[in-house]
Amino acid sequence: MFNEEFFKFNIDNIKNDLAIEGMEITDGDVNLYRQFANEEIDMIQLIQKIKSEII
Numbered sequence: 001m002f003n004e005e006f007f008k009f010n011i012d013n014i015k016n017d018l019a020i021e022g023m024e025i026t027d028g029d030v031n032l033y034r035q036f037a038n039e040e041i042d043m044i045q046l047i048q049k050i051k052s053e054i055i
Contacts, residue, residue, distance in 0.1 A: 011025070011030055032046065032049060032050075
């Protein structure tokens with residue numbers, strides 16, 4: 001498990017850093033990472049979900 005407050009803080013910082021580079025993290029991206037952090041999905045499932053969004 002992870003600290004939700006700390007996670008939110010880090011996501012906000014990452015969003016700001018990527019916005020400077022013209023990139024964006026969506027809520028879907030955050031939820032996907034949250035599933036991985038909560039061990040609801042494993043690395044293989046994470047990669048498959050990312051791949052399916054790209055194709």
